[in-house]
Amino acid sequence: MPAIETVGLRKFYGKARGIEDVSLTVDEGEIFGFIGPNGAGKSTTIRVLLNLIFPTAGEARVLGLDPVTEGRAIRAQIGYLPAEVGYYEDMTVRSLLEYSAGFYGMDAAATRSRINELCGAFELDTKRNTHALSSGNRRKVGIVAALLHRPKLLILDEPTGSLDPLMQARLFEVLGEENRRGTTVFFSSHVLSEVQRFCHRVAIIKDGRVIKVEEVSTLRAGRFQKVRIALTSAERPTLSVAGIVHQQTSPDGQHLELLYNGNINELVRELAQLDLASLSLEEPPLEEVFMHYYETAPADAGPKEA
């Protein structure tokens, strides 16, 4: 039985699109990434799975159950982190977590030790008021609340947002541990690299449609790089190395911008022939990868050729 299965899931708010056609299957025990630019429909999909909103059409099954009619049974086995977390203004971190644990029938001693364990891992001060927390700390409280009752399935909506790199690493450590214990992890992101690093498979959503579901090992074969090159003179070079997805040359011919998805050594060797003023490599925003790659490349060409 898959942990999550949707077929042609669709949600419209009146005439406004939430999602158009989301079909995906998340297997039990998987770490599954759900990536797409902002507004693509990631949160809408997740909210349908939790029955926070009702689908317009299509089908969803979570742990084999229907979110609309069996939502309560589903939610008993799920840990959920909303994209934007709000808390009750009069509660401390500890009282909020205890309140959350109370819904799952956890006993007081187990709750206390689990809160201490998780808050220790995420360096959270449990005595702080939830309203006075920074956005990173608010997110951490949400993450702890989602993990607290050891759910079978974790659904995390942009879990790394506003976390510093150290905490992001800590988060994936903890998620990895939970996963080894058998927890299925489904999380959304708009950062390609974190999805590439931690997931087994990813679904890519754009404009309300899942356009591709891929094994990460396939994606990993190539690493997208945004390459900025400044030349000492207006050479307008023609680069022949394989893996250039998109190239843009400035009008003066001195500045080049590449979206590169190939062997970095080959690129460096090619660039060595040029007289460079500066060179920078950075991770491209996901939107750019989509724009120039998934839209222009035929679906099965993938980033395999790298």
Place this chain on the structure above:
Amino acid sequence: MNILRRELRASWRTLLAWSLIIGLMSVMMMALFPAMMGTTQDLEEFIKLFPPEMVKAFGMDRMSFGEPMGFFGTEVYIIVILTGSIFAALLGSGILAKEEDDKTVEFLLAKPVSRSSVLGQKILAFVLVLLAFNLVVAMSNFLGFALFVKEPYSAATLALLSAAPFFAHLTFASLGFLSALFWTRRRAAYSVSIGVAIGTWAIGLISLISDKLAALRWISPYRYVEAADIYTSGRLEPLNIGLLLLICGAALALALALYRRRDITV
């Protein structure tokens, strides 16, 4: 019962403030009664200066200032029922609107609890809070009488006059609760539900002042628990109370039906 406990804890301070302030007002107003009684004659003259419609509107044609229960009915009762209704409107609308306003609704509805249970516990919470509020105010009413009224009075009538506002409060809380489904921002829900509590009061007054508008009388929940009626009949009219409870039931049933099929709005 997790949510119920949480709501009771969250309302605790507001409840304490409102019930103590209104209770204190009841006691302090009764403290004025002995002084008022001495000047009854002047007062009756004074009242005659007002148009008879106005006198009727405030129930002063059927209750006398110079008599403790009449004083309570015309002066204290209005304060208790009206301020209490504002409290109830805030309570009923806020208890639901705050979840979407503070974006806690995603936290709450992701828990293994049905939406009916979420609403049921919230309803139970505001009913209990209103009961406690009216209990404190009722005790204050009796305290005021015990301290400042030397004349004989009917404790049974005072008990009825202390109990009656609860039903109006319950009605405004239920309507406020329903309104929070449509106005999901706290401030908007507050405005609407307080508007209802004060607006229907005004309509009730107008309906008494003008015979042409007498039919409007039935729109105002206050009219079903009017002090002068209880004072003269010595009882709560079961039909009136039944009607108020029916309005509550209808508002809450509608809220429940809508909430079960609703998309969260944050």
